[in-house]
Ligand SMILES: [Zn+2]
């Protein structure tokens with residue numbers, strides 16, 4: 001029983017996102033962009049592929065943006081070329097589709113799903129499901145917003161998910 005409590009409450013902790021980025025050869029920096037609608041930029045900086053994230057975003061949103069950039073890099077292959085660059089504005093994250101086929105073939109939607117799977121991996125979701133914690137608590141413990149947590153639960157039920 002004590003072990004169950006530890007499993008469900010003691011270890012449900014945020015994924016070490018910055019470390020994950022480092023293992024993929026990516027550095028992360030927070031910044032203020034000259035153009036206000038820019039959310040993330042990935043460019044070489046001092047010779048290293050670097051994710052720049054809008055520091056005006058909330059902590060949970062910054063984690064999602066960083067995970068999104070990491071997911072792009074993973075989907076584009078392990079090797080990130082020296083000249084790799086990516087600029088994304090906030091409106092990229094708010095589009096939607098009427099049909100699941102469109103979602104499945106949309107690069108941005110696939111990237112968002114992988115970002116959620118990075119932040120909320122199957123082991124941690126299984127741990128949450130075994131617990132009696134609410135969506136809000138689960139999101140809080142994993143340092144994601146409740147809406148991303150809910151979306152992750154929907155992802156798990158769809159055939160499009162990354163398992
Ligand atoms: Zn994207």
Ligand SMILES: [Zn+2]
Nearest residue numbers: 103106108109
């Ligand atoms: Zn899409």
